[in-house]
Amino acid sequence: MALAICNKIPDDVSRNWAEIMQGCEHTRKVLDMVNVQGGVSKSDMQGRVLSTLRIASSKNTKTGVNCLIDIMLKAGLIVESDGKYVYNQEFDSTEASTRDVSATLDEPGITKPLETQTQVEQIVSESRVAPDPSVHINVQIHIDANATPEQIDQIFASMAKHLYGRS
DSSP, X not given: OHHHHHTTOHHHHHHHHHHHHHTOHHHHHHHHHHHHTTOEEHXXXXXXXHHHTTOOOOHHXXXXXXXXXXXXXXXXXXXXXXXXXXXXXXXXXXXXXXXXXXXXXXXXXXXXXXXXXXXXXXXXXXXXXXXXXOOOOOOOOOOOTTOOHXXXXXXXXXXXXXXXXXX
């Protein structure tokens, strides 16, 4: 995700956001709500999300919901249509994958080796499990060339204290 953002590759950014968001239980609840209702008006979306997730309305939670909506739009999980947010059916991959595999394996006249069927079923089951998102933080420290060895030691001692709890 970071590389896609850094290199300004919008398709990869959207795809990565979609993968992350689909793996989140709370996001799935929001997407299911939008899908079941056939879309939610833009003016009602914030309140519906808060209600769906059973979150009390406050300035902070409204800001968070707006961020969630923006990310779902960026990921292409929902789209704007006629003043409403509508679920993008393209991302309902779990059911589609299961139907496609079943249809292919059950078609008359097509016999797949057992090994291939097992591999396909394994791929489908693995696609339902999304990895947990992770965050990586890189820290750069610039030390003046005129710094004394004691000052440098002090910098690293301070880092050890704050990062690892060492005194």
